[in-house]
Amino acid sequence: MKADPGFYDYWPYQDRPKIRWPDGKKLAFWVAPNIEFYELNPPENPHRKAWPQPYPAIQGYGIRDYGNRVGHQRQMDLLDKYGVRGSISLSTALCEHHPEIIQMCKERDWEFFSHGIYNTRYTYGLSEQQERDMIRDSMETIYRHTNQHCAGYLAPALSHSELTLDLFAEVGTEMFGNNAGFYTCDLFHDDQPTPIKLRSDKRFVSIPYSLEMNDTIAYVVNKVEPRRYGQMLKDNFDRLYQEGEESGTIMCIPTHNYQVACPHRMKAFEEALDYITSHPDVWVTTGREIADYYREHYYDAALADISAKLGANK
Amino acid sequence: MTDKVMDPNSPLHYPLRQYGMDHDLYNWSMLSNRAKVQWPNNKPLAVWVNINLEFFPLNQKGVPFKVPGGMTMPYPDLRHYSLRDYGNRVGLFRILKALDKFDITPTFAVNTELALRTPYLVQLLKSRGNEVLCHGWNMDSLHHGKMDRADESELISRSVNQLRDLTDQAITGWLSPARNQSQNTLVLLAENGIHYCADWVNDDMPYRFKQDGLWAMPLSTELEDFYILGNNLHSEASYVEQINDACDFLLQEAAAQGGRILTLNIHPWLLGQPHRIQYFEQILSRLSQQPIWSASASDILQAFAVQQATVTA
Structure with missing residues (x-):
């Protein structure tokens, strides 16, 4: 075990090379709906229990099923209304279980990225070989059902190994070349993209995905009231938009159809979407488009700046 | 990967990775793809207010887990025992007064052991004539996957039949304590003449289980008083706001997609407190001004089921 995962060097937020998003926009805004499948009776993993009760744990399973049966359409209607294409963190077995949902997302040109096979498989x-096979399976499944070359990763249930990011990047390159498997949502160290150091030296970036703005973290872990969550989203946006004057920022809302699309939470979410998308200098985009743009325009400058600042510290 | 022969012991083995669900309990179906439902008098929103009347034994066994709201202290946990009892002695009467003032129809989910222990309450329910559904034996008699089938069969049959005898009602509805089930619960409920069970939280509308004759009724945990106030520790004002926002949203969805149901699951030991009852009254007052159909769970299900029969025929 390591004291530091070694993915990035210390790089202070101030005085970085200035970022400007396409058309001079100040803030890149993306919504990442997690579209997940949890198994009712997954095999036991000795490191983490899937459900607190003995099989069948119908409460936890049921509310997640609610997300697919009921919530998905609601969130999709809202994102349509405000012109947001979702960037889906996908339990890829959902392609087999619920192809109707995949079809609706394909029709809207939403992005699909890998969130593993099931959210009950850690x-x-x-x-290493098993994790590599699992990641490859997830990317193959996305390709087979959507024709997309998966660009991003969020490990299933945020469960990682030391090699997770390396394996994802390597499998992406093996399958589709360097324009697949090039960004991760697994790290929460920054409000801007950062180059990630991997054993393959691939141009690989971390894209801010925000644990704090994640509806499940807000609603389930932190037990936030719905209207307060809406206010948190607006406050988060206000500050990042303001800082975007200096250098481009990113705001992500990671969502779950079984949280944000419950009837008592839709109003707060809609008010926040309405507020954010009503500002002029917002680039409403997807995770992949942000990562692409950054790799093309700012990745090299970032590497040079990081290395210069590390040198200055020595 | 699915076309390869996998070692069944491999963590990458996915035997149920296929169209639909990963079990045989009900079919996969998206709410937005279903036929529109119409409630009586063209009301867009049916409202089911479910009042829980519960007995939490002091000598709680906690198998296979401690029921939420149950005893948490070393025996004898008098604080929680007596505060739960408060709901049946005091809180209930504030709740009833509020419901009657705004002419909202309740359905009562009753632990059969409570009915046995409180003939006064049984008489009260009988004289009111509201629907009673079976909420299991008591709050410490959990239905769970490690339970012997014969034991569960006896537990369900005892709970349902004694409640029928005590109330003179058909008792066709079921809500498990802690809403927990075993793999046999649905079959055993059907065998005991139960028509609907409200344990599952995966839909906002009723749907059929594959188990013949058994329906799922929605009953939102997310909107429950105990969940919002007791688990999430939200303010009473926020509780009211959440119910109002849910009501407004469901009315809006109903306008486009057909009848919806707002479900309020209420615990008199919690919401019937002097400092909380006014918030329940605020909810009922606003609800009573909306285009709602206030009805018992059975009446809502019946109105729904009749239309499904028409659609499938």
Whole structure:
């Protein structure tokens, strides 16, 4: 085990090379709906329990199923209304279980990125080869059902190994070349994209995905009231938009159809979407488009700046 | 990967990775793809107010887990025992007064052991004539996956039949304590003449289980008083706001997609407190001014089921 995962060097927020998003926009805004499948009876993983109750744990399973049966259409209607294409963190087995949902997202040109096979299958305990096979399976499944070359990764249930990011980047390159498998949502160290150091030296970036703005973290872990969550989203936006005057920022709302699309939470979410998208200098986009643009225009400057600042510290 | 022969012991083995659900309990179906439903008098929103009347034994076994709201202290946990009892002695009467003032129809989910222990309450329910559904034996008699089928069969049959005898009602509805089930619960409920069960939280409308004759009724946990106030520790004002926002949203959705149901799951030991009852009254007052159909769970299900029969025929 390591004291530091070694993905990035210390790089202070101030005095970085200035970012400007396409058309001079100040803030890149993206919404990442997690479209997940949880198994009712997954195999036991000795490192983490899927459900607190003995099989069948119908409460936890049921509310997640609600997300697919009821919530998905609601969130999609809202994102349509405000012109947002979702960037889906996908339990890729959902392509087999619920192809109707995949079809609706394809019709809207939403992005699909890998969130593993099932959200009840953890990375813990997998061998390197098994994790590589699981990641490849997820990217193959996305390709087979959507024709997309998966660009991003969020490990299933945020369960990682030390090699997760390396394996994702390597499998992406093996399958589709360097324009697949090039960004991760697994790290929360920054409000701007950052180059990530991997054993393959691939141009790979971390894209801010925000744990704090994640509806499940807000509603389930932090037990936030719905209207307060809406206010948090607006406050988060206000500050990042203001800082975007200096250098481009990113705001992400990671969502779950079983949280944000419950009837008592839709109003707060809609008010925030309405507020954010009503500002002129917002680039409403997807995770992949942000990562692409950054790799093309700012990645090299960032590397040079990081290395210069590290040198200055020595 | 699915076309390869996998070692069944591999963590990458996915035997149920296929169209639909990963079990045989009900079919996969998106709410937005279903036929529109119409409630009586063209009301867009049916309202089911479910009042829980519960008995939490002091000598709680907690198998296979401690029921939420149950005893948490070393025996004898008098604070929680007596505060739960408060709901049946005091809180209920504030709740009833509020419901009657705004002419909202309740359905009562009753632990059968409570009915046995409180003939006064049984008489009260009988004289009111509201629907009673079976909420299991008591709050410590959990239905769960490690339970022997014969034991569960006896538990369900005892709970349902004794409640029928005590109330003189058909008792066709079921709500498990802690809303927990075993893999046999649905079959056993159907065997005991239950028509609907409200344990599952995966839909906002009723749907059929594959188990013949058994329906799922929605009953939102997310909007429950105990969940919002007791688990999430939100303010009473926020509780009211959440119900109002849910009501407004469902009315809006109903205008486009057909009848919807707002479900309020209420615990008199919590919401019937002197400092909380006014917030329940605020909710009922606003609800009573909306285009709602206030009805019992059975009446809502019946109105729904009749239309499904028409659609499938």
